[in-house]
Amino acid sequence: MSIIVKKFGGTSVGDVDRIKRVARRIKLTYQEGHQVVVVVSARSGVTNELIERAKAIQKSPADREMDVLMTCGEQETIALLCMALDSLGVPAVSRTGWQAGIVTEGLHGKARIREVSGGDIRKQLRSGKVVVVAGFQGINDQGDLTTFGRGGSDLSAIAMAGALRAKNCQIFTDVEGVFTADPRIVPGACKIDAINYEEMLELASSGSKVMQTRAVEFAQKHNIPFEVRSTFSKKSGTTVKKKVKSLEDTLVSGVAIDKNQVRISITELPDRPGAAAAIFKVMSDAGVVVDMIVQNVARKGKANLTFTVPSEDAFRAEKALKEHFADGAGGKLGRSTNIAKISVVGVGMRSHSGVASTFFDALANSGINMLMISTSEIKISVAVNPDQGDDATRVAHQAFGLGK
Amino acid sequence: MSIIVKKFGGTSVGDVDRIKRVARRIKLTYQEGHQVVVVVSARSGVTNELIERAKAIQKSPADREMDVLMTCGEQETIALLCMALDSLGVPAVSRTGWQAGIVTEGLHGKARIREVSGGDIRKQLRSGKVVVVAGFQGINDQGDLTTFGRGGSDLSAIAMAGALRAKNCQIFTDVEGVFTADPRIVPGACKIDAINYEEMLELASSGSKVMQTRAVEFAQKHNIPFEVRSTFSKKSGTTVKKKVKSLEDTLVSGVAIDKNQVRISITELPDRPGAAAAIFKVMSDAGVVVDMIVQNVARKGKANLTFTVPSEDAFRAEKALKEHFADGAGGKLGRSTNIAKISVVGVGMRSHSGVASTFFDALANSGINMLMISTSEIKISVAVNPDQGDDATRVAHQAFGLGK
Numbered sequence: 001m002s003i004i005v006k007k008f009g010g011t012s013v014g015d016v017d018r019i020k021r022v023a024r025r026i027k028l029t030y031q032e033g034h035q036v037v038v039v040v041s042a043r044s045g046v047t048n049e050l051i052e053r054a055k056a057i058q059k060s061p062a063d064r065e066m067d068v069l070m071t072c073g074e075q076e077t078i079a080l081l082c083m084a085l086d087s088l089g090v091p092a093v094s095r096t097g098w099q100a101g102i103v104t105e106g107l108h109g110k111a112r113i114r115e116v117s118g119g120d121i122r123k124q125l126r127s128g129k130v131v132v133v134a135g136f137q138g139i140n141d142q143g144d145l146t147t148f149g150r151g152g153s154d155l156s157a158i159a160m161a162g163a164l165r166a167k168n169c170q171i172f173t174d175v176e177g178v179f180t181a182d183p184r185i186v187p188g189a190c191k192i193d194a195i196n197y198e199e200m201l202e203l204a205s206s207g208s209k210v211m212q213t214r215a216v217e218f219a220q221k222h223n224i225p226f227e228v229r230s231t232f233s234k235k236s237g238t239t240v241k242k243k244v245k246s247l248e249d250t251l252v253s254g255v256a257i258d259k260n261q262v263r264i265s266i267t268e269l270p271d272r273p274g275a276a277a278a279i280f281k282v283m284s285d286a287g288v289v290v291d292m293i294v295q296n297v298a299r300k301g302k303a304n305l306t307f308t309v310p311s312e313d314a315f316r317a318e319k320a321l322k323e324h325f326a327d328g329a330g331g332k333l334g335r336s337t338n339i340a341k342i343s344v345v346g347v348g349m350r351s352h353s354g355v356a357s358t359f360f361d362a363l364a365n366s367g368i369n370m371l372m373i374s375t376s377e378i379k380i381s382v383a384v385n386p387d388q389g390d391d392a393t394r395v396a397h398q399a400f401g402l403g404k
Numbered sequence: 405m406s407i408i409v410k411k412f413g414g415t416s417v418g419d420v421d422r423i424k425r426v427a428r429r430i431k432l433t434y435q436e437g438h439q440v441v442v443v444v445s446a447r448s449g450v451t452n453e454l455i456e457r458a459k460a461i462q463k464s465p466a467d468r469e470m471d472v473l474m475t476c477g478e479q480e481t482i483a484l485l486c487m488a489l490d491s492l493g494v495p496a497v498s499r500t501g502w503q504a505g506i507v508t509e510g511l512h513g514k515a516r517i518r519e520v521s522g523g524d525i526r527k528q529l530r531s532g533k534v535v536v537v538a539g540f541q542g543i544n545d546q547g548d549l550t551t552f553g554r555g556g557s558d559l560s561a562i563a564m565a566g567a568l569r570a571k572n573c574q575i576f577t578d579v580e581g582v583f584t585a586d587p588r589i590v591p592g593a594c595k596i597d598a599i600n601y602e603e604m605l606e607l608a609s610s611g612s613k614v615m616q617t618r619a620v621e622f623a624q625k626h627n628i629p630f631e632v633r634s635t636f637s638k639k640s641g642t643t644v645k646k647k648v649k650s651l652e653d654t655l656v657s658g659v660a661i662d663k664n665q666v667r668i669s670i671t672e673l674p675d676r677p678g679a680a681a682a683i684f685k686v687m688s689d690a691g692v693v694v695d696m697i698v699q700n701v702a703r704k705g706k707a708n709l710t711f712t713v714p715s716e717d718a719f720r721a722e723k724a725l726k727e728h729f730a731d732g733a734g735g736k737l738g739r740s741t742n743i744a745k746i747s748v749v750g751v752g753m754r755s756h757s758g759v760a761s762t763f764f765d766a767l768a769n770s771g772i773n774m775l776m777i778s779t780s781e782i783k784i785s786v787a788v789n790p791d792q793g794d795d796a797t798r799v800a801h802q803a804f805g806l807g808k
Contacts, residue, residue, distance in 0.1 A: 016460045050480070056420045057484055059492040065490075068498050069483035072476040076454070079473035080461055086469070087462040094472050099547060143503060143523075266538075 002167035003035045007157030010044035023084035027323035035125040039135045039157040042073025063108035071145045074134035091095040092130040097137035104138040104146045112147035116163035134153040137351050140307040153211025162224040169226035176230040177238030179404040182257040185390045188403035194244040202379045206343035207258025252346035252400040257393045265334030266305040271298035288313040340389025343381040362399035406437045406571035411561035414448035416635040427488035437528040443539045444475025467512035471551045474727040478538035496534040501541035508542040509552045515550035520567035555616025566628040573630040580634045581642030584806040587658040589794045592807035598648040606783045610747035611662025656750035656804040661797045666718040669738030670709040675702035690724035692717040696778040744793025747785040766803035
């Protein structure tokens with residue numbers, strides 16, 4: 001019999017009725033004769049409630065105790081879902097992260113999975129039970145409860161699928177899969193049937209928020225294929241795997257937009273080795289992830305440096321830079337502006353030229369000015385004015401013939 | 405350094421402010437140089453919320469999964485209390501039941517403690533940390549989470565104190581200790597400074613609801629002295645231990661009242677061996693605990709049998725009896741009536757006669773009619789009409805000179 005891992009997030013198990021609905025859905029798979037492992041998150045809202053209560057007691061609580069607190073969320077869900085399954089006549093048993101043998105290392109609140117033994121899950125499956133596992137959590141070598149940070153339940157599901165050599169790992173979410181573009185922006189966007197890990201990663205990191213990149217990276221590293229599909233529909237979703245045959249012919253798989261970026265400009269940077277490096281050291285020390293970077297050629301011994309950071313980090317970035325320049329480092333902080341980043345992604349680019357020119361031509365023909373450009377092996381991103389972001393997405397989607 | 409175990413119930417840690425208050429209280433003991441282990445319950449209300457959510461999914465959920473659900477309650481409290489201690493500069497670390505090495509056997513929902521290793525608690529204490537342990541929960545040999553049923557956190561605290569050879573085990577509650585009678589009924593009632601396990605057990609089982617009997621029985625079996633005292637006052641409470649010196653001179657330690665009993669009468673019971681036994685088999689099969697029992701001498705081959713059961717079990721008891729008689733067993737179910745049970749308790753009774761006559765005389769002189777009488781080695785109980793219960797308590801309290 002084949003093992004299927006199904007992951008349901010906080011919205012899918014948000015209240016008693018939704019938990020019952022998820023149980024009915026699991027029952028169908030169980031009745032088809034599969035061995036089913038379900039990974040669940042905390043009910044939506046629960047995690048925030050717990051955090052609020054903690055903050056009311058201590059401004060920055062110790063990470064270890066935050067993890068003890070946070071893990072209650074999924075523990076509640078696994079018990080409730082088992083009850084819902086049981087009431088449908090589906091025998092089920094729950095496993096917390098530690099009971100499922102999910103061993104972690106690294107910091108509390110952002111632990112990394114080192115090993116997944118699965119505990120006695122195989123035995124439970126063989127005895128005809130559905131096993132419901134708490135996502136987002138594990139245990140470290142000291143016997144402390146740990147959590148994985150945002151998107152952690154996706155990671156649990158993928159790691160569990162890998163450990164159990166599952167035939168299928170289904171990540172249920174509120175969209176039907178990965179689309180060629182955000183359907184709210186591009187009405188003609190299509191669901192992508194299959195995509196490879198790299199493309200999924202580039203799309204995710206470019207603003208297509210179907211999944212956190214961390215879980216995808218883990219799947220890529222250990223080659224664990226998975227499917228992203230909708231909790232609220234029976235349609236098949238998007239399969240993410242190592243090699244996708246038909247992709248060889250596809251130049252571009254999708255267009256992503258990220259409106260959540262701020263462009264920071266630095267002028268009068270001394271044109272000497274290490275000046276730019278010092279800037280990025282400052283950003284790194286402040287915990288700010290820098291995305292697109294453009295530096296022009298120096299004139300009269302001074303250069304301009306421009307880069308983008310996530311909006312939520314912009315204030316912290318500027319503060320750190322001001323201190324840097326106040327300490328006598330050469331350079332001047334310019335005005336920061338919001339930008340939209342449009343990315344076209346596709347493994348086909350590797351062996352085909354012309355993607356950039358098609359993209360840039362299309363934008364130019366629509367009167368959209370490019371503020372910055374950055375490229376990776378399978379991605380080309382441009383920054384545009386925020387009010388032109390949606391237009392740019394539609395234009396690119398059209399230019400690469402991605403529509404229905 | 406001496407170890408002190410402190411147990412705080414759900415009301416004491418009911419919200420963020422109360423958790424902070426408990427933390428301040430613990431800090432005082434910590435600053436006196438003691439090693440402190442704290443055992444806590446779920447915040448009051450949380451357990452009921454979780455039960456409600458479970459019942460909304462399944463009428464009678466599997467006990468195993470109920471335990472997974474229930475244990476979340478204390479897990480939340482241990483994390484929050486550690487944060488509160490930390491914010492006061494008191495280093496603290498939490499331990500769930502299984503992390504504290506509380507190993508259980510028996511049924512889910514009413515597991516029994518088999519062993520308490522304490523895990524690494526001693527090491528944590530030596531390193532200067534307060535250890536906060538989740539009450540009410542443990543782990544069984546299969547690695548499943550288990551809970552102890554009502555009053556379970558008291559049991560955790562006492563077992564932990566025994567395992568750690570604590571100098572002191574303090575059960576914090578909303579009363580100042582054990583009183584010679586309920587002060588709401590007898591205004592002159594005094595707090596008892598010290599009492600032995602047996603008396604505490606008899607008082608508890610006679611309606612003095614300071615603690616569940618289970619924890620007291622465990623303390624008696626393993627000879628673990630403890631103190632019942634108030635969360636909201638600095639006064640010392642009531643020490644419960646094996647031998648209490650001054651008690652040798654005390655005939656009666658306290659008077660308890662239980663208004664929560666229903667008297668069930670059976671008439672025309674055949675006067676043959678086994679007829680009464682069959683009745684109690686029926687009660688036992690229905691899960692009803694029978695308390696006082698009176699059977700009169702048979703007349704014309706028929707006897708009357710009267711006994712009391714807790715009010716909440718009365719309906720179930722009558723239903724089972726009706727079925728028993730409908731099945732052809734001899735006997736007839738009479739009308740059930742509420743009664744109040746007044747008990748005088750004291751180890752001094754063992755070696756002194758006259759307690760019963762003093763008690764009965766006092767009631768007679770006050771015109772209170774006794775409906776039933778039952779006795780144990782250190783207790784005499786009488787059933788009276790419910791509207792005379794408070795009077796009977798005051799009369800007994802006065803008769804044995806227990807007032808201030």
